[in-house]
Amino acid sequence: MKARLTIEVNQKRHTVEVDPATPLLYVLRNNLQLNGPKYGCGLEQCGACMVLLDGKATPSCLLPVETSIGKAIVTLEGLTQPGGKLHPVQRAFVEQQAAQCGYCLNGMVISAVSLLTEQKHPDETAIRKGMERVLCRCGTQSRILRAIRQAANESNP
Amino acid sequence: MNEPTTTPALSRRDFLKTAGCLSIGFSFACHPLSAAPQPPLQDSLPGPLRQQPQINAWLEVLENGRVRVLTGKLELGQGIRTAIAQVAAEELDMDSNHVEVHLAETGRTPHEGYTAGSGSIENSAMSVRYAAAAARQKLLALAAQRWNKPVEQLRLADGKIEGGKDQLTFAQLLNGTQLTDEVRLPVTLKPKSEYRWVGKAVPRADIEKMVRAEPVYVQDLRLPGMVHARVVRPLAYGARLRSFDEAALKKAVPGILKTVINGNFVGIITTEEYEAVQAQLMAREQTKWETTKPLPDNQNLAEFIKKLPSKSRTVKETGDVKTLESSGGSSLKARYFKPYHMHGSIGPSCAVALYQDGKLHIWTHSQGVYPLQEAVKKMLNLPTEAVHVVGVPGSGCYGHNGADDVAADAALLAMAYPGKPVRLQWSRDDEHGWEPYGSAMQMEAEARLDASGKITHWRYDVWTDSHSTRPGGEPGNLLAARSIEKPFSQPSSGYSGGGYRNSEPYYAIPNLKVDAHFFEGPLRVSALRSLGAYGNVFAIESFMDELAEKAGKDPLEFRLRHLEDERAIAVVKKLQELTRSEKGKPGEGIGYAFSRYKNVATYCAVAARVLADPKTSKVQVLKMWSVIDAGEVINLDGVKNQTEGGMIQAASWTLKEEVQFDKQHVSSRDWSSYPIFRFSDVPETEVVVINRPDEKPLGAGEAAQGPTAAALVNAIYRACGQRIRHLPVRLDRRE
Structure with missing residues (x-):
């Protein structure tokens, strides 16, 4: 009902x-x-x-x-901010061109934002652990990892 | 070239070069089926352009100062839209952001067969290059005539033509018309030394749209009045519907608008999507099916497929391989296996269809809108012009997944429920259980080395099913058409050429014989990225390492001793240089592999560093390197992205993947029963691109798969001494 x-x-x-x-x-x-x-x-x-x-x-x-x-x-x-400004994680994904088909990108960006809220400076293991739930079939994970490292550095210098 | 049946017109020379006599070969079986590499020649226009030579078939001038390029190819995440915009912008001296790309649509874009076989750059982008260059010539000639000035005094400047004080936009110059001239040789192309866009890492504009959550995919289409649907697939291949309780289902799910039963095809249309989800689950429980032929026990698939009846063909024969046994030196023999693999798109297939005023519209992520139009029209007995197919990007497909099937399903539903757009989303279970898989393959290799460690003889056999059963205008290749009351039967064999793709080693070997044996296996199969090249290169390049060891040679030096093509030597040497200083820790090993895709396309050498522990049976891929030569680079980052992704995807196939089935049907029905790489599995990647601006540009998306598999198993051997010949890699399997 x-x-x-x-x-x-x-x-x-x-x-x-x-x-x-x-x-x-x-x-x-x-x-x-x-x-x-x-x-x-x-x-x-x-x-x-x-x-x-x-x-x-x-x-x-x-x-x-x-x-x-x-x-x-x-x-x-x-x-995205009301004026259209991208979140640092979104921006990092664009700058690193961290997508192919991009179908998984929502899960990747959302998970990365969640991770960087919990941990300001996650190490490699923590990043991978934080992203483990999200699958990418195109194999863009190495770019996604770069994007998350970039976003972590820029958001929390 | 891939699945050539509906790909219009490569040039005859290109056709013979890339295909050997494979498409015509079964009547000319005496000739070798593969071909020697040839230098690129600009003796003809790209094939699709010769078929559709009018400039405005490829390019339109817009009133707003922009240019629209029309391609018969679909964006699949490979970045073809950006690459095509780059080549057009280059020839027209425009900003590439001012070039729009209209993707595949029947009646609107050129017919370019399938977006497949790494052919989009070679065919579509090159057609656009010549069409844009011809447009440039024509625009300059028109302006020269109008202003009565020599062409040399005119220049193009971002959508305008300037000549001293005179200035007009392309649209003003054409005054509401389009360029309808035919593109004819000679066409003056822009000198490569003046390139501003081509060869650069131009960012893809669609990635920003994706991060902004703009509608990008067919899944995001929302048409007015749209209703939702799900299909109820049978329990097994060929199962017949025994009972379906429509009344009970409608009682349980009040939002059902219509159930469509047509033979063994069952579909449900609802108002809300969640109602369709519930109805599908419930219908699966209550619908009774009669299964026909059980699937075989897959405990020993490698042996099983070899014992199936098969048709054999000699792919290549040189010298006298019969002297293999009797010659001097030492010999080696090995057998390799790859299981069925899944495309495993992250977004299951989806389509929207609308039947209105006697016309059927289908929005689809199919890789071939025209062949789909042909197949659907035959399935529904409609005239061609009554079927309009629009290509919209979907989730990455890596070959023939459920895209065409879901479109045909949606078409059946829309015909039964006219006037409303019907959106059909396959479930995860539908996609995993019903997509056509990449064939299981068995490969056997035998070779003889002389005293100096050179290969004198090589014998190779591959057992494989078809590697393409795309619709190709044949309704029998669509699940829906096989299920309806008056079913279409499945054509007996698909494109078998894919099975021996790269079955001939790219090495100089005087006595050689390669045979391919085609079986019809238990599971539905079709084109998966690189087709048979993955299995064949896995086997050949594993065997090359085994031979190198037998000869007491370094694996890369051993390969270099047998290579004659300078470009092949260059990628191998570059990889050698890249990994020379790598020092593995205990338990680690580095492995290498090389191939030239299809033996006439992109060169790719791959290295992998792995940590392998036989005690825990765990293999961790630490790093992968690739050196790739795809000829003239159009988009540098596109080549890198495809190669990084190709390595990671193929590493997942190699280490983790195997489609499982029981007597009833495929039992790999979700991500826990068909696990793929997750972040904890993924290696660091490094890609070096060798740009060859004067060579023909080639697709880069399918070059890394085969070498990746072999580099990984070669690395595992170096790490722990265990030689993996049966995929997926399992250190605890006794081979």
Whole structure:
């Protein structure tokens, strides 16, 4: 049964009429028309659907939307400043050209932001550990690692 | 060249050069199927341009001062859009950001067959280069006539033509028309010494769109009134539908708009996407199927595929290999195996289809919009002009994944539910279980060395299934068309040439015979990045290391002794120089490998440093190097990105991947039953590009796979003494 729910996404409150069991991913993509979170596996195995939930990278493909009520949801769109200025992690991905097809990029950027919020200067092992949940098939991980090192240096000199 | 059936027109000379007589070869089987390298010649226009010679088939001048380039290729993450913009911008003296690229669309862009086989730079980008150069000539001639000035006094300047005080934009000069002249030789190309864009690491503009979460993919399409759909695939290949309880399903999921049952094809259309997800899960539980033929027990797939009935062809024969046994020196024999591999796109296949006013529109990430149009039209018995196929990027595919199938599925659903765009998203389970895999292969090699350590004889056999069953205009290659009430049968064999790609070593060996044996294996197969080159180079370059050891030679020196092509020697020597100072720690080893893709395209040498511990059976790839010569470089960072990614992807295939199946069907249905590299597995990478501005530009996306596999197993051997001949690498497997 559908219900009216209010969730906070990218610092704005949105009221949607959906089945409360609907995974957050479909609400973000279809009701809110956001492109950042992607469907990859629907099993929390690949990380393509990552969002920040109260600042922490969380897969959204199985998470019932009702459990995200009252939490701050941030998607890839929400990282860009209102004037269009990119977040340092987004900028580092562009500068390092850290993508091929780019389908995994949402999960990569969101996970990197989450990691750099928790640890200002993660070492190589910590970066890899922080990114372990997100799969890339094009093999751009070596570029993604460079982008995260760059973002860490620039955000926390 | 890849899967040549629907690729229009390479030049005859190029065709013979790259294909040998493979496409025509089964009637000319006496001739060798591979060809010797030849110097590049500009004796003809690129094939697609000869087929579609009008300038405006490739290039349009826009009112806003920009230029739009039309390509029949699709952006797959390989950066072709940027490379094409670069070559057009170069010839027209424009900023490459002012060149828009319109990707593959039937009725709109040139027919360029498939975006496959590393051919996009060679064919599409070169067609655009010549079309843009011809456009430049024509624009200058028009301005010269208008101002009554000699062409030498005119110049192009970012979308304008200037001549002293006179200045006009391209659009003003054309006054609402387009350049309809045909491109004919001779075409004056811009001198390479004046290049501003080509050869540089021009950043891809689409990466910024991706980080800004702009709509980029077919998955991001949202058309007015769009509805959602899922399909319910059978339990097994060829299974027949016994029962489907539509009433129960509609009761359980109220948002169902329509269920589509057509023979063994089952699809569900809903208002909300989550309803489609629930309906699919429920329908999978309640739908009954009758399975026909069980799959074989895959415990010993290597032996199994060799015992299947096969058709054999001699790929190459030189000298007299029969004297292998009787000659002097020493001999060596080895057998190698690679399992079925998955494309494993991160985003499962997706398509949107709309049937309205007698016309079917399909938005798809298929690599071939025209061949798909042809196959879908036949499946649905529609006229060609009633099927409009628009290419939209999807998740990286690395070959023929579920893209065409999901498009055909969506087409069936849209025909059954006219007037609304139907978005069909395959589930992870659909993609893993139903995509066509890269064939399992068995390779056997035998060689003789003379007393000086040179190879005198070489005998090689490869057992393989087809490496392309793309639609190619044949509906029987689409899952949906095989499932419907009046099914199309699957064509008996696909493109078999892929199986012996790179089966001939690129070394000077006087007596040599290469044979290929084609079987029809248990799993659905098609083109996976580099086709058979991965398996063949894995075997040949592992065997080269084994031979080097037998000859008591350094592995790179041993290769250099058998190479004659200067460009091949250059990449191997550069790799040698790059890794010379590397000192491995205990338990570590460095391995090397080389190949020239298809033996006529890109040169690539790869080194890997690994840590291998037989006690724990753990192998960690620490670093990989690559030296690549793809001829004239169009986008330097594009070549690097493709090569880094190629090494990492192929390292994942080599170390981790194997499609598993049981008697019923494929059992690798998610990322835990088909694990691939994660961040903890990924090595550091370093790529050195040798740019050859005067050589023909070549695709770079498929050169690293084969050498990567061999460099890894060669490194493992050096690290721990264990020779891996059966993939994926498992140190605890007894071979």
